[in-house]
Structure formats: structure tokens, C-alpha cells
Amino acid sequence: MAEDALRSNGFSSGLALILSEDDQKGYNQNSHRISCYDDIGHHSVERTMEYILDLPHKSIHHLPPSVDVDFIRCILKNYVARSGNNKTVYHDDRSGVSLADHGSEPDTVVIDNASVCGDLRVVREPFLVESFAVFSSARVNACVWKGKWMYEVTLETSGVQQLGWATVSCPFTDRKGVGDAEDSYAYDGRRVSKWNKDQRAYGQSWVVGDVIGCCIDLDVDTISFYRNGVSLGVAFDGIRKMEPGFGYYPAISLSEGERCDLNFGSRPFKYPVDGFLPIQAPPSSISLVSSLLQCLHKLLEVQCLDKSDLRYFEKLRRLKRFAPIEELYYPVSYGICEEFFNIIKANSPSMEYIAWGPVVSFLLEVFGMQAPHDCVSLDRVIDLFLKFPGSTLLFQHAIAALSWNCRMAPLVLVDCPYSGSYRFLALACHMLQREDLMVIWWNSSNFQFTMEGFLSRKGPNKQDLQFLVPSVWWPGSCEDTGSESSMMLATTALSAAVNKMEEMHRELCRLVIQFIPPITPPQLRGSVFRKFLQNFILNIRGADHTITSSSASNNSVIVSLYTVILHFLSEGFPMAEVSGLVLDSRDNAGTNGGFLHKGGKRSFPIGLFLKGDPHRTWTSRIGGSMNNLLKSHPVDDEIEDIQWDEGCMDDGDARITHSTVRKPCCCSISDVDSVRTSKDYARSTVRSSKVPSSSFSERSSHVAAECSTSSLSDEIENKPSSSASPLTGFGYQPLQHLGSAPLTSQLSSEILRQEELLDVMLLLYHLGVAPNFRQASVLLHVSAIAINFSLR
Known part of the structure; x- marks a missing residue:
């Protein structure tokens, strides 16, 4: 290790020289100072300093009357000089x-x-x-x-x-x-x-x-x-x-x-x-930067122990191995950071390398790779860094590095559920809860690119799948029951990991929706997220004409955005202040559930579906293309609201809606349908029979599963679709409670409405989700044929 090499440089003699000259040099009396003579003793302070600064044992023989920032920097400057004389000589x-x-x-x-x-x-x-x-x-x-x-x-x-x-x-x-x-x-x-x-x-x-x-x-x-x-x-x-x-x-x-x-x-x-x-040599200062950050991490580590009730640390204190660190925290941490940022300033072309390497590794180490995370220590580090010039660009590079790591983070079975991109997403989400860091990220030139990176997921190839699901079992296979239980454990662990990543995706999008950019004229919450969606769809639409199965690089981002929006619209927004800003005033905010599950009188601005955006006109909709639908079903130029009773289903004299105890088919599963579905599922030769579904038990999953079946009740009323055309071929009754009314207020260009999110979600479905379903269907069919041949 780099720090091990630096430790063997005969550093003790250098410290002795510095400390022997201490009385002659003197220190800035205006600096923050603390007394070295505490109740544990002078000797324990020396040992604590040696541990934090990674110095040889008993290399500090005498301390000045006080420890301040100048004293720490004096030690570290000698550390810099010694390290510089012994650094790796790359040109040799x-x-x-x-x-x-x-x-x-x-x-x-x-x-x-x-x-x-x-x-x-x-x-x-x-x-x-x-x-x-x-x-x-x-x-x-x-x-x-x-x-x-x-x-x-x-x-x-x-x-x-x-x-x-x-x-x-x-x-x-x-x-x-x-x-x-x-x-x-x-x-x-x-x-x-x-x-x-x-x-x-x-x-x-x-x-x-x-x-x-x-x-x-x-x-x-x-x-x-x-x-x-x-x-x-x-x-x-x-x-x-x-x-x-x-x-x-x-x-x-x-x-x-x-x-x-x-x-x-x-x-x-x-x-x-x-x-x-x-091919290109790394910065010569990288070893020193890593050592300084390691010293800062040891300082945080000792501070956490100092505040704990661990018997082990109490024993160390009784043995005078460590002194209480709270009073030492400021001079030591500030001294380390001053040297750290001075090195960055002197090597500004190397800032990206330093941020992507030692800084991100340090932040991940402080925060922790899995829950529970050390948020307190991370916040102290961020507060400390933000006091120094150069921290803005450093954090921009660090956020970009976290985003890039999300693109190439594979799922590893033994690390589940904290696998894949979770650790990078969790760190980024906690950092971006701070408004100052959110502003720094938003002001970066690559905000759009890094946002897409955070929403990316790395897929496996054939060899990866063998490690992720080492045992495969299906009814009638020659494998024993051990293979069945092994596959159940693997799929459950992978499901938990996917759930963790999706949770972080929702948290990140919530933070972006909630963010108000500091610009003039003032913007409302949701404007940044809307702009991101618009740019993303334009980029996808531009690539779609030449898209192939190998070049759909943004497909995982499409699916992530689709699931995030679907969850928000189905389950509601996690924070009242967010949902209150994107809810239409005409919505019944008092009903339970999300936008898709509200009952009673509903309305939708049909103008959303009639926009002249080029990236929308080519998309096929239920009933045909947009141009064909406009010819078949002319619409008045005046923007209107389409109105209906949401979720009505006539059952004799009783009306079943989303607001009643009995639910429409999209939110309930009848016993008959449940039995039929389970029997059909059991007859499949390409599934794992008993794989727990609890990890996918969110209501949105049930809604998607039920609403996508072809045997829905003939009495279910058709919900508004992008074509505004009923599916008469499937036995649906005409929409009984449909009407229209002039829109009392134009669609706001500032307020992000849930109707907009629904419109975007449907477009994302056409762009990437539906092709995934088709591809999965083909793969299942091929697998079923292969299994049938193997059983003969």
C-alpha cells in the first residue's frame, strides 16, 4: 500500500527535527487551540496523533503547549516532503x-x-x-x-x-x-x-x-x-x-x-x-492524496468510537492508547483538508483523477457499502470540504463518477441485497438531499448525462447468469429438490437487490422533482424533472430510427423511468409537499392511493395527446398512428378536458368504483380468476413453481398483471387511452359516463402535473418497455421448446 511505503521512510527523525524546532518557530496565536494536558494525560494525546496521522509509534516525543491547525500542517508538510522524495518514479x-x-x-x-x-x-x-x-x-x-x-x-x-x-x-x-x-x-x-x-x-x-x-x-x-x-x-x-x-x-x-x-x-x-x-501516467500526487484521506477517515473512526460505549475503546482509553478526540477534531481535520486542497490546487489537471479515484473511494468507505449507513460522518466530511475553494468542481467530478459507476455495476449474488448500483445510488441520494450539492450537480454541464447514468442498470450475459442463478429447476426436470430451493434462494436475493435499486431510483427522482433551481424567473418544483424527461425522449427518438437490439443503450433507463413514474402514479408520491405541487387542483386529493386509483369524477386534458411534437406523431397508439387517429376521429382545436366516472362497474343496482369496498377488476382478483391463473401458471414448463412473490407484492405489480390479461370482465368500462378509442373488439361496453368540458385554465408550462407523467409513461412504454416484453416472450417460447425436447 502507498501508506505503508510512506511509513517506512524514516519519518520519525523528520518529526523529531520539526518538533525540536517547535519552540523556535512558534505558532499562530489566533488559530484554534486546545490544551494537550487533559485528564487522560499528555502521553495519550501523542499516541492518538500518531494513529490518526499514520506515524510510527513514539515518533512524536514532545508536543507544543497547544495543538492547532498550524502544528498539524507542519507535521503534514514534512510528510509531503518525505513522500515527494520517495514517490514512485514513473518515467523509469x-x-x-x-x-x-x-x-x-x-x-x-x-x-x-x-x-x-x-x-x-x-x-x-x-x-x-x-x-x-x-x-x-x-x-x-x-x-x-x-x-x-x-x-x-x-x-x-x-x-x-x-x-x-x-x-x-x-x-x-x-x-x-x-x-x-x-x-x-x-x-x-x-x-x-x-x-x-x-x-x-x-x-x-x-x-x-x-x-x-x-x-x-x-x-x-x-x-x-x-x-x-x-x-x-x-x-x-x-x-x-x-x-x-x-x-x-x-x-x-x-x-x-x-x-x-x-x-x-x-x-x-x-x-x-x-x-x-x-498508457498515460497517473498523477504523481495520488499516493499522498490517498494517505491524507486515509488520515481523515481514521480521525472520523476514532471520533465515532469516542462517542460510543464500546468496552474495547474504553479499555484503550484506560491504557492511554487514545485521548478524547472531540477537541482535536477541528485542528486535525482542518489541517488535513488544507494540505489536501493545496495539493489539488497545485495539480489542477489531475482533479478528475483524484475525484474519481481516492475521493469517491473515501466517501464510499465513510458512508458504508450497505445499510445502516454512517450519514453523520459523511455530512461532517461534506461540511468540511465545502469550506475550501475548489470543492465545487471536486463534487461535480465525484457525482459524475458515482453516476458512471452505476452504468457498469454488476449484480453479485453474494452481495445481495446491497448489490448492483445500490451503494453508488445510496451515496448519491444522501449527498443530493443537501440543497448546496444539488445546485452544484444541476449547474454541471453533464447533468442530463449523469442523471441517465444513475438510472442505468447493467445486464448480464450468459456466463453472468450462470453465477447469478447457479441452479435452475422446473416441474418435471431431472434436478432434485435441492436445486429448487437453491433457485428459490437465488431469485429471492436478486429480487431484493432489484427492489433496493428501484427504491433508490424513486428517491433520486423525488429529489429532482422537489428541487427548485436558483434562477430567474423563479421556477416551480418539477421543472427540472420535466426538462430532463423532454431531453431524454428527444435523444431516444433521435436514435430510434437506427435502433438495433445491440445499440439500445438507453433501454435500461427507459425501463427505470417507466417503473418510477408508474410507482408514483399508482402508489402516490412519498412526500406530501411533492405530491401537493404536482396534483391538479381538480383531483380529489382526499382519496386514498395514487393518481391511477382515484375514484369519482375524473378529468384529463386531451391536449396532452394532441401535441404536435415530432417525437410523438410517429408512435403507434391503440387504433393506429396519431395522424390516422386524427383523421378518423377529428378533435376540436379548442383544448378540452375529457371527463368520466373513474372505475365504475355496474353490478345490478350497485356501482363498484375505486372508492367502494368492492374494487373494479384492475384492483381486485376474484377467486375464480385466482384459481384459473394459478392453474395456468402451474402448467407452465418454464417457471419456478414456489418462487416467492412477496418481494413483488406492490399494488402496481398486481394492477399491471390484472389489467394486461385478455380475459377481463366484459362489464369493465374502458379507461381513457391515448387513442380515446374504445376496444369494441374485446367486448367492452361503451363508456357510459364520458363527457367533455372546455378547459378552464390552460396547461401550465411550469407546474409538473401527474397527467403529464402519465403521458410520458405511455410514451416510454412504446419506446422501450413493450419491446422488452416482446423479447421476453420470444425467449420464453424458445426456452419452452428446448425444455420440451429435453424431456422427450
Whole structure:
């Protein structure tokens, strides 16, 4: 560890020199000071300081009459000097890499624009690239000819991409790229192949969010690839030796619409491989920054113990190992942070690396990976950081790093339910409860992008599924009952993990809805969330014309937004102040349940469905496209409210609504239907019989399940749909209580109404949820056929 290396530098003599000169130097009398002579004794304060600052035992022999910020900084400055004299010398280990100057920052890896073939653009700094041509290729400005090197590629899409290494002599054309020539080597997870002039099977299929490590070992002349830190094996051996300055360049080839993020060392690697160096050297100050943050973490740790009733810590205090820390907290914490931010100021180009690496790791460590989280300690750290210049940009980078980690956080069975993106989401949600951090995030240039990142979920490939569900069982299978119970435990654990992530998604969206941006003219709650939805739908609609199963990178975000909005509309908003602002004044706020379950007189602004937005007109609706519906069912130009009695179902003389004890079919399950459904479910050959459904027992799930069946009661009245056309082909009666009235007030452009959320939810269903259902149906059908054949 870096701190272990620093600890072995003979630091005691340096401290002795500082402390022996203490009387001569003096300290600022205006600084915050505390007495070192407490009731536990002078010796215990020294030992406490040594532990927090990671100093050798008894390295502090004499303390000044008082401990203040200047004294702490004096110690730390010696720490900085000693660390600087013994830091890792990167250029000695990096003699096998050469960077060409292309007008960028010195020693910075960039795309060599002269090498680009096709249309490859950097769509987001520093290295999120996308191909806008049928086939695009490029190299960077760095090559290697000896040693062991690597770079990482994070997949934003999972289509045809060829990632690897190539020499400068390898030609790029509109049909040939990396791996299509001699001395050119690539891996393509879409086609599960490796390329060197020809194609051969290799590796695993990749999915969106995968991190591909591209490694070249010029000591043994091999090239290998890693998927999420797991080796895929040696892909190529016996590669040709190169002369200095004429080595192998990191290179990529992307099909049209493919996107990936390249990391050559400008940020910490997600899955570093032992022995392999990044193409771009990390900041030289990274070890010192990590050590300072570790000192701050020890300070918080001791402070928490000091306030606890643990017998172990009481014993340490009796043995004079630690002094009470409350009085030491200010000078020690402030001194550490002053040195920390001074280092950042002196190395401003390295701030992103520091934030993405040591800072995020430190915040996660303080907050905790799973509940219960240490919110008090985290708040103290945030309060402390915000006192220093430079903290705004630092937090913007940290929030971006948390968002990026959500995109590539896999589900791990042993970590459930706190698996996947939970730890990053939980930390972000707690941080963004603070208005000052929410403003910092909102003011960042990548607010839209990071919001989408927080709502992303990484899916598994075939190999991942084998680890997530190691045992598979179905009625009639040859597996024993142990496999059934094992699968039940696995699916229950995974369901709990998904529920945790969905809970964090709802909390994040609630915070964004509640946020009021500090701009003029004043905005209302919900305006930021509305803008995010509008931009997201426009981006999706723009990509939809060329969408493929491999390039639907935003599909997980669509599903997340759909489930969040569905939950809000079905179950209600979690906070009264939020729901009160987005509820229409004409809604019956006194009824129980969410917007979708309110009874009585209801109305809906039909103008929402008649907007001339280009991204809406192409969407097919019940009864046809929007243009076809407008021709078949002309609507007055004047905006109107459509009115009806919600949830009515005639049962003789009694009327059943959402407000009565007996519920309509969408909110109740009859005994007959329950028996029929359970029998049909039991006959299925592709399900797990006894998998608990309690984790999915929310009312919204029941509503979705019941309302989607094709055997609904003939007496159920049709609810308003986007086409405003009854489904007469399914035996529904005409809508008996339908009417219309002029809209008394125009739709506000400021207030986010629940009707708007419903409209967006329906659009999201067409964009991403319905294709998922269709794909799942096909997969179930294929699995059923395979199982039937295996049972014969």
C-alpha cells in the first residue's frame, strides 16, 4: 500500500527535527487551540496523533503547549516532503511508451485525428466516442514497444466493435479496421471473435456496461483481453517485436451508432490488471492524496468510537492508547483538508483523477457499502470540504463518477441485497438531499448525462447468469429438490437487490422533482424533472430510427423511468409537499392511493395527446398512428378536458368504483380468476413453481398483471387511452359516463402535473418497455421448446 511505503521512510527523525524546532518557530496565536494536558494525560494525546496521522509509534516525543491547525500542517508538510522524495518514479518504468505531441496537454493521450477513417467523434470529454459512419476506425497518439501495458473500454453499446492494438502501417478503410491486417489485433464481443487478418472464436459475448481490458505484454509477446476484470485468456501470442518509436498503438473500430468510453489512464481503471501499466501516467500526487484521506477517515473512526460505549475503546482509553478526540477534531481535520486542497490546487489537471479515484473511494468507505449507513460522518466530511475553494468542481467530478459507476455495476449474488448500483445510488441520494450539492450537480454541464447514468442498470450475459442463478429447476426436470430451493434462494436475493435499486431510483427522482433551481424567473418544483424527461425522449427518438437490439443503450433507463413514474402514479408520491405541487387542483386529493386509483369524477386534458411534437406523431397508439387517429376521429382545436366516472362497474343496482369496498377488476382478483391463473401458471414448463412473490407484492405489480390479461370482465368500462378509442373488439361496453368540458385554465408550462407523467409513461412504454416484453416472450417460447425436447 502507498501508506505503508510512506511509513517506512524514516519519518520519525523528520518529526523529531520539526518538533525540536517547535519552540523556535512558534505558532499562530489566533488559530484554534486546545490544551494537550487533559485528564487522560499528555502521553495519550501523542499516541492518538500518531494513529490518526499514520506515524510510527513514539515518533512524536514532545508536543507544543497547544495543538492547532498550524502544528498539524507542519507535521503534514514534512510528510509531503518525505513522500515527494520517495514517490514512485514513473518515467523509469515507462521507457517503453512514446507519446506524440498533437497540441494537447503534455504527456496526455488523445485520439490521433490524422488516423481517423470514417466519422468518429468525441461526443463527451474526455473519451466517449461514437461512430457516425458505417465503419469508423482510429488510433491514439501513443505507442508501446516494450513492457506490459493496458487500457480500458467501457461499452455504451454492445454491437460490432473491434478493440485492440495496431501498428501505424495498418490501413483503415470504410470496410477494414483494427484486426483486419497484419500486426493488427482485435477482440469483438458482439461476434465473440478475435481478429488478425481473419476471424476466430474467442472470449464471451459482451453487454452494455461491460469494461473490456485490452492488455499487451511485450515481454512475452502476447495480447489478452479482460471482461470486467476476468481474463478471457491469451488471444494472440508470438506477436512481432517492434523497435523503439514504432510500436503498437491502442486502436478501435466501431460500426455506425456504436459508442464506447476509452480510458488510457486519465481516470483510475475500474479493473486494473496486476503488472500492467496505463498508457498515460497517473498523477504523481495520488499516493499522498490517498494517505491524507486515509488520515481523515481514521480521525472520523476514532471520533465515532469516542462517542460510543464500546468496552474495547474504553479499555484503550484506560491504557492511554487514545485521548478524547472531540477537541482535536477541528485542528486535525482542518489541517488535513488544507494540505489536501493545496495539493489539488497545485495539480489542477489531475482533479478528475483524484475525484474519481481516492475521493469517491473515501466517501464510499465513510458512508458504508450497505445499510445502516454512517450519514453523520459523511455530512461532517461534506461540511468540511465545502469550506475550501475548489470543492465545487471536486463534487461535480465525484457525482459524475458515482453516476458512471452505476452504468457498469454488476449484480453479485453474494452481495445481495446491497448489490448492483445500490451503494453508488445510496451515496448519491444522501449527498443530493443537501440543497448546496444539488445546485452544484444541476449547474454541471453533464447533468442530463449523469442523471441517465444513475438510472442505468447493467445486464448480464450468459456466463453472468450462470453465477447469478447457479441452479435452475422446473416441474418435471431431472434436478432434485435441492436445486429448487437453491433457485428459490437465488431469485429471492436478486429480487431484493432489484427492489433496493428501484427504491433508490424513486428517491433520486423525488429529489429532482422537489428541487427548485436558483434562477430567474423563479421556477416551480418539477421543472427540472420535466426538462430532463423532454431531453431524454428527444435523444431516444433521435436514435430510434437506427435502433438495433445491440445499440439500445438507453433501454435500461427507459425501463427505470417507466417503473418510477408508474410507482408514483399508482402508489402516490412519498412526500406530501411533492405530491401537493404536482396534483391538479381538480383531483380529489382526499382519496386514498395514487393518481391511477382515484375514484369519482375524473378529468384529463386531451391536449396532452394532441401535441404536435415530432417525437410523438410517429408512435403507434391503440387504433393506429396519431395522424390516422386524427383523421378518423377529428378533435376540436379548442383544448378540452375529457371527463368520466373513474372505475365504475355496474353490478345490478350497485356501482363498484375505486372508492367502494368492492374494487373494479384492475384492483381486485376474484377467486375464480385466482384459481384459473394459478392453474395456468402451474402448467407452465418454464417457471419456478414456489418462487416467492412477496418481494413483488406492490399494488402496481398486481394492477399491471390484472389489467394486461385478455380475459377481463366484459362489464369493465374502458379507461381513457391515448387513442380515446374504445376496444369494441374485446367486448367492452361503451363508456357510459364520458363527457367533455372546455378547459378552464390552460396547461401550465411550469407546474409538473401527474397527467403529464402519465403521458410520458405511455410514451416510454412504446419506446422501450413493450419491446422488452416482446423479447421476453420470444425467449420464453424458445426456452419452452428446448425444455420440451429435453424431456422427450
